Amino acid sequence: MSKKIIVVGSGVAGILAAILLQKKFGNVYLIEQDKKIGGLFCSKKFNNGLTFDQGSHFIKATGIKKLDQIITLGINEKKWNILGNLKGASFFGSKLNSRSPFFDTRLLNRNIYKKGIKEILKIKKFFKTQKNLKDQIEKNFGSTFTKYIFDLVINKKSFRCDLKELDINSHYHFGLGRLLAFSSGEARKLKQNKVYDKKFSFHSYNEGQSSLKSYYPKKGGSEEWIKLLKKQLIKLKVKIITNTRVNKISHKNKKIKSITLNGGKKILCSKVFWTINPGLFLKLCELENKNRLNKKIKKIYTTLHHIAVNRAFLTDAQYIQCYDPNLNTYRVTLYPNINLDQKKSINKSKKLYHLTSEVISHKIPNIKFLEKKIINELYLMKIIPKNSQVKFKHSENLLNGIPIPTIDLKIQSQKIIKLAKNKIKNVYFLGKASGAYSTGLIMINAFNEVNKIK
Ligand SMILES: Cc1cc2nc3c(=O)[nH]c(=O)nc-3n(C[C@H](O)[C@H](O)[C@H](O)COP(=O)(O)OP(=O)(O)OC[C@H]3O[C@@H](n4cnc5c(N)ncnc54)[C@H](O)[C@@H]3O)c2cc1C
Numbered sequence: 001m002s003k004k005i006i007v008v009g010s011g012v013a014g015i016l017a018a019i020l021l022q023k024k025f026g027n028v029y030l031i032e033q034d035k036k037i038g039g040l041f042c043s044k045k046f047n048n049g050l051t052f053d054q055g056s057h058f059i060k061a062t063g064i065k066k067l068d069q070i071i072t073l074g075i076n077e078k079k080w081n082i083l084g085n086l087k088g089a090s091f092f093g094s095k096l097n098s099r100s101p102f103f104d105t106r107l108l109n110r111n112i113y114k115k116g117i118k119e120i121l122k123i124k125k126f127f128k129t130q131k132n133l134k135d136q137i138e139k140n141f142g143s144t145f146t147k148y149i150f151d152l153v154i155n156k157k158s159f160r161c162d163l164k165e166l167d168i169n170s171h172y173h174f175g176l177g178r179l180l181a182f183s184s185g186e187a188r189k190l191k192q193n194k195v196y197d198k199k200f201s202f203h204s205y206n207e208g209q210s211s212l213k214s215y216y217p218k219k220g221g222s223e224e225w226i227k228l229l230k231k232q233l234i235k236l237k238v239k240i241i242t243n244t245r246v247n248k249i250s251h252k253n254k255k256i257k258s259i260t261l262n263g264g265k266k267i268l269c270s271k272v273f274w275t276i277n278p279g280l281f282l283k284l285c286e287l288e289n290k291n292r293l294n295k296k297i298k299k300i301y302t303t304l305h306h307i308a309v310n311r312a313f314l315t316d317a318q319y320i321q322c323y324d325p326n327l328n329t330y331r332v333t334l335y336p337n338i339n340l341d342q343k344k345s346i347n348k349s350k351k352l353y354h355l356t357s358e359v360i361s362h363k364i365p366n367i368k369f370l371e372k373k374i375i376n377e378l379y380l381m382k383i384i385p386k387n388s389q390v391k392f393k394h395s396e397n398l399l400n401g402i403p404i405p406t407i408d409l410k411i412q413s414q415k416i417i418k419l420a421k422n423k424i425k426n427v428y429f430l431g432k433a434s435g436a437y438s439t440g441l442i443m444i445n446a447f448n449e450v451n452k453i454k
Contacts (some may be wrong), residue, residue, distance in 0.1 A: 002266050006259055008246055013162035013431025013442050014252040015229045017273045018451040019070055029267060030238045031246060031259075037230060038112045043221025044306075050335075050354045052306035054174070055398070057319070057333050058086065059225050061212040061438055067447045074216050074228040081340045083214040085205045088175070089317030092324050093380045098437055102180040103149055103323050104200040115183060118146035124197045132407055133170050134163035140199060141179070149323075150176060157325040159404050160362040166406045173437065176323040184322045212360075216338045223353060232250055249284045254425045257286075271453075275431035279418045285421050287403050298404040301361045302403045305374045305395045308354040311388035313337065329377050352391055364397070371395040371443025383397065410435055428453075 005025055007018045007360070009203070010032035017343040024029040030037070040055035059075075061068045085318075088101025097104055105113055119142030130136035131152070137146045151163055153174055159166070171177065181187065184203035191197040202208050217224035233240060241261070260266045272282050282288075318337045322329040334355045357374050359365070371393060378384045403409050417429050430451055436442045 002027060003270040005271045005273070006031060006246075006267060006269045006297055007051045007273040007275070007430065009039065010034075010037035010240070010242075011275060011431055011442075012041060012439055013275040013433075014224070014273070014434055015233065016041070016067075016070070016446045017275070017430055017450055018238045019229070019232050019236060020447065021271075021273070022233075022238045024107075024450065024453075029241060029269075030233065031073050031244055031261070032240070032242045033245045035243050037233075037242065037410050038223055038293050040224035041222050041226050043197065045220070046306075046309070046392070046394065046414075048352065050306075050308055050392065051219075052304075052335075052354065052394070053221045053223075053333070053370050054304060054396070055222070056439055057097065057216065057222050059215040059222065060440060061214075062444055063212055063449060067443060070232070071225075071229075071443065072215065075225075075234060075348050079218055081218055081338055082331040083216065083338070083340075086194065086214055086317060087318040087358075088205050089320040089339065090175075091322045091327070091329075093319055094324075096315060096320070096382050096416035099181075099204045099206075100180055100201060101196060101205065101319070101321045102178050103153070103176060104180045105149065106146055106181065112144060113181075114144060115187070116148065119144055120179075120181075121196075125193060127408065129283055130168050132164050132167055133166035137163065137171060137418075149179070151326050153323050157323070158330065158360045158362075159298075159300060161404050161406065165406050166294055167407050167410050168407045169400065174323075175406075204441050207358045218339055218341055223333075225265060226388050233451050246284060249281070249423055251285055253278045254423060256424055256426050271426045271428070273428045273430055275429075275433050278413060278420060278429055278433050281420055281427065282416060282427075283396075285424065286418075287420070298406060300402055300404055301364055302364055302398040302399065303359045303361065303395060303400060305357040305359065305368060305371055305421075306354070306377060307378065307390060308391065308392035309378075309384045309388040310351060311353065311385045313353055313355070314382050320381070322377075322381070327377050327381070328359050328361075328373050328421055329381070330360045332356070332378070332381075332383060333358075353384075353388075354392070367395050367397060398449060406439065 005028045006019050007014045007030045010030050018028050018030040037104045042054045043051050044054055045051045052278045081386045090101050093107045095107055127139040149173060155163055178201040180201050187200050187203055190200055245262045246259050247262045249256055252256045258266050313334055316337050320332040324403050332355055336353050370395050375390055413435055430446050430449060431442050433444060
């Protein structure tokens, strides 16, 4: 019997790895515990005909030609919105800025703004690698903005975790890569300087267009992308096994020989690509794991509120980043605004305008109570008109709390992966299992990892 390549977990990481591995070696098995593939790229269609995403929304090109050819295969202008910079908006201090997703520092108290600007302008360098998030932010943005923006949004509003405990680059999850300041003309001028360009944003999403396109289907949700990728898997003859978990991993002389599925089926294999919890890998290999995540992992809970109203939104933003610490809303995605063919995305007979509001909580929330608050916040932020009525609502908790990206978690995960790779030579860790979070990074990592293998 020929040996197979096993990919465990069929999120973006697993699917891409399976396509690339099948092209390179053949004989790939993709194992998924759920009844469908796609992981956090999934959408739900309700009886009223509306589709809402239950995880990630947009698909974005990576800039790696060979990889982009795979991820955009089947995407065409007829069925897909091919987008430049997304129309991002932001909300803070009772102001909705429909032109920029970045934090508008001018909305801070005047003295704080002045002090913050003075500090940031004095920093003539862009510091890359740092000890922790606080260090990274303070060195690049100064202590005033660290306190009144980054600590406020990341710690106080969301994670309830000191910035010192967080891994570097965690601020990108919050859209806090750059700050908005000055007038639009002054910002444009300042951005000609390489260092300031990395710290300040333009005032409108229209400026500084990225050459990398984003994609969203004209009908359905982000899961349409998974359907396209699945077509590739099927065409390539990747064996997709859903509703199945790996129960046992047998290894000898530092090499995995076979995996056993929960139905009892044993598959001989030459390589395993693991995109799920690396601790589970050690457990199934029955390897001692002294580096167990012994400290309690800090988790956050994500709640999704899918809402439809009977009047058009008051903004043309495609998504809104809410920085206001007094509000529960984290981010809102407005589906009809994504559609270039707008009329098509509005439920015709019922004229419904639909959106998803994501909320981050540091403890398990009371979902019904939260739903009411979120609807009120949509009125308050002037996203939906006062005279609109909510015609549909559905809220859900994402089942597994997402771990907060602490340094502790990173170090301990790295130790587990190192231990696993010392003991087993033919295993590769991808996706969230490798510590990556953003879809782009996950896809690039999968591409590079598969490319390296002889
Ligand atoms: C609400 C939300 C919004 C997001 N927004 C963005 C965004 O704007 N930009 C961005 O870059 N990223 C975003 N992300 C993150 C991004 O979606 C994920 O990082 C990415 O999709 C993860 O891909 P993955 O393949 O590593 O894992 P997953 O998508 O989690 O896939 C893992 C798969 O493994 C399966 N599995 C788990 N255990 C087992 C087992 N024992 N046996 C078999 N199968 C198993 C799971 O069922 C799942 O299908 C968002 C995530 C969420 C939840």
